[in-house]
Amino acid sequence: MSGLVRALADSLLRVTEQAVSPAARQVRVGLLGCGNVGGALVPLLRAQRDSIAARTGLDLSVRSVAVRNMSRDRGVDLGDAQLTNDAMAVVSDPDIDVIVEVIGGIEPARELIIAALSAGKPVITGNKELLANHGAELFELADSNGVDLLFEAAVAGGIPLIRPLRESLRGEPVSRVMGILNGTTNYILSKMTNEGADYADALSEAQRLGYAERDPTADVEGFDAGAKAAIIASIAFGVKVVAGDVYHEGISNITASDIAIAGRLGYVVKLLGIAEQERETGEVAVRVHPAMVPNEHPLASVRDSYNAVFVEGDAVGSLMFYGRGAGGGPTASAVLGDLIDAAVNLSQGTHGSLGVFQRARVRPIDATSAEYLLALDVLDQPGVLHSVTGVFAQHGVSIRAAEQEGAGEEARLVFITHEAVESSVQATVRQLRELDVVRRIGGLIRVIGG
Numbered sequence: 001m002s003g004l005v006r007a008l009a010d011s012l013l014r015v016t017e018q019a020v021s022p023a024a025r026q027v028r029v030g031l032l033g034c035g036n037v038g039g040a041l042v043p044l045l046r047a048q049r050d051s052i053a054a055r056t057g058l059d060l061s062v063r064s065v066a067v068r069n070m071s072r073d074r075g076v077d078l079g080d081a082q083l084t085n086d087a088m089a090v091v092s093d094p095d096i097d098v099i100v101e102v103i104g105g106i107e108p109a110r111e112l113i114i115a116a117l118s119a120g121k122p123v124i125t126g127n128k129e130l131l132a133n134h135g136a137e138l139f140e141l142a143d144s145n146g147v148d149l150l151f152e153a154a155v156a157g158g159i160p161l162i163r164p165l166r167e168s169l170r171g172e173p174v175s176r177v178m179g180i181l182n183g184t185t186n187y188i189l190s191k192m193t194n195e196g197a198d199y200a201d202a203l204s205e206a207q208r209l210g211y212a213e214r215d216p217t218a219d220v221e222g223f224d225a226g227a228k229a230a231i232i233a234s235i236a237f238g239v240k241v242v243a244g245d246v247y248h249e250g251i252s253n254i255t256a257s258d259i260a261i262a263g264r265l266g267y268v269v270k271l272l273g274i275a276e277q278e279r280e281t282g283e284v285a286v287r288v289h290p291a292m293v294p295n296e297h298p299l300a301s302v303r304d305s306y307n308a309v310f311v312e313g314d315a316v317g318s319l320m321f322y323g324r325g326a327g328g329g330p331t332a333s334a335v336l337g338d339l340i341d342a343a344v345n346l347s348q349g350t351h352g353s354l355g356v357f358q359r360a361r362v363r364p365i366d367a368t369s370a371e372y373l374l375a376l377d378v379l380d381q382p383g384v385l386h387s388v389t390g391v392f393a394q395h396g397v398s399i400r401a402a403e404q405e406g407a408g409e410e411a412r413l414v415f416i417t418h419e420a421v422e423s424s425v426q427a428t429v430r431q432l433r434e435l436d437v438v439r440r441i442g443g444l445i446r447v448i449g450g
Contacts (some may be wrong), residue, residue: 019166024059027343028094031065032112033103037126037153038065039076040328041335048336058343064090068103077439091116098342100335101125102153110214117141117149122342125346126153131229132243135234139354148351150304150338155180155228155272156307158330159323160337165235165311166354172313174236178448179309180302181228181288183325184212184219185251185271189259189290190303193268198256219377221250222271222288229273229378232309233286238275239360241286248291260442261375261414265356265401267292268300272448278363283365291448292373299449321329366423373398373416374425375442376432380411384437388413391435394430410439416447 029045031038042062053059063179065078066087084090091112099116101109101123108129116123118141125131126426127265131154142149152162156179165174180186184206191202203220206212211259218224226246233241251271260395272291277284293300298320301307312318314446324330345351378384385404398418405412417425432438 007081016359023306024053025347027058027060027346028095028097029060029339030093031081031100032090032099032101032109034074034076034078035102036100036328037331037335038100039074040305040332041102042076042078042081044329044332044336047341048087049050051057054338054342056344056347057061058347059342060339062257064093064096066103067088080150085122087112088115092119093187095347097121098339099123100339101127102128102335103127106130106133106166107173107327109192110138113138113149114141117145117147118149120145120349122148122150122346124148124150124153124338124342126151126335128154128224128227128231129204129243130231131289135231135242136240136357141355142351143353148338148342148345148350150342150352151231153334154336155231156321157323157325158333159307159309159325160327160334161232161309161321162235163337164321165232166320166352169236169311169313169316172316173206173279174277174311175279175315176274176276176312177232177236177309178272178299179278179321180270180299180307180311181225181273181303181325182271185222185225186214186302186307187211187305188220189254189269191392192254192256192259192304193263196256196260197255199252219245220249220252225273225288225301229275232273233275233284233360234357235354236311237284237360238355238357239284240363241284241359241360245286245360247287247289249287251402252292253316254290255443255445258375258445261442262292262445265292265373265414266295267297267373269293270299270302272299279414281361283361285304285365285368287365289446291446295448297411297449299396315403322370340375342359361382366426367421369419369421370432371417371419371445371447372425373414373443373445375428376415376438377410377440377442378413378414379437379439380406380409384411384415387435387437388432391431392417392428394431395424397424397428 062081106275188202275286308322397420401416
């Protein structure tokens with residue numbers, strides 16, 4: 001063996017010895033929940049344990065796992081970890097250093113996290129519902145106790161988004177964050193776009209493949225994306241935004257006809273979560289609704305169950321984060337990244353502060369503005385177009401483009417407006433419903449990113 005080869009071999013041996021060195025400081029993890037995410041985290045941590053120890057000098061291991069049903073087979077080798085149904089006992093165990101909460105819901109998760117933070121234990125969570133409703137108080141409690149509360153997994157699964165917003169872009173004047181925050185709805189809309197399927201058939205297919213729950217309400221009506229949008233707005237703008245501040249409008253009323261019209265005009269329909277801040281007034285507007293995205297916009301090409309988030313800032317310009325927004329493996333990866341950060345900070349006696357959150361001045365949906373698409377089925381007779389456009393003019397809504405298509409005794413009118421205020425557009429729609437010549441009004445879809 002040459003001297004160079006021997007030196008390289010000796011170097012690799014020393015690295016390997018360091019990776020498994022018993023001198024690595026022990027960091028004992030208490031895991032609350034062992035479902036889809038928790039069950040993926042345990043083997044991932046075990047596989048990465050030596051590598052983490054070599055890089056950080058810390059030996060992370062799961063010592064206790066709390067579950068609701070101890071008799072259920074988790075399909076996971078827990079090794080030496082103790083299985084229990086007493087989650088509070090795990091939190092209060094003096095031998096546990098860090099808590100990972102992946103049980104979901106508000107209670108008992110909130111009580112458990114408060115107990116852990118109050119005891120000076122860092123917490124990693126993926127609980128979007130809890131953070132969207134009680135995040136500010138939990139962040140304040142973590143800061144007051146000098147420990148981390150990390151939650152990368154709460155928004156967009158395995159996509160690194162929260163850390164860039166809270167660290168890399170902390171000095172960036174972010175004006176808008178918008179994105180596809182729910183894989184279920186993106187799959188349904190992709191199927192409707194690509195195959196011409198109607199909503200019911202696309203939803204059934206999503207349920208069959210496991211993308212949609214048996215009760216899909218939280219996904220298809222925008223509540224899941226709304227919770228994520230609230231968290232994003234809080235971190236991006238440093239204000240207290242809760243789920244109740246978010247306007248929700250789902251995709252259940254989107255038809256194959258709406259999708260086809262959008263496609264013909266050069267757009268793709270997506271369910272977007274949007275958080276904006278008006279620089280001059282400081283007002284924030286946070287909403288979830290279907291939107292027509294131009295074909296050339298980066299979000300238009302995000303298909304199936306993938307997620308993507310588009311960040312716009314004054315200095316940095318536009319950034320897009322893309323990847324798997326859900327699933328045990330991607331989400332567990334985000335949890336593990338937070339766990340390593342929390343363990344390192346704990347060993348150094350420090351933590352990452354989110355700072356002080358100001359009270360949010362929330363702009364109601366009626367005060368927001370956008371371009372809109374509106375399709376009407378009307379009687380095909382003279383004077384109808386004049387009557388319809390007169391209603392638009394009466395409410396100060398300017399028409400950017402219009403097309404008419406005959407259909408027997410009826411015609412379909414499709415309008416795209418210039419940017420208009422929501423309240424004026426809604427008033428226009430209400431008055432159009434009262435016209436005798438209007439038979440049906442299709443979906444009102446906002447146009448974003450033009």
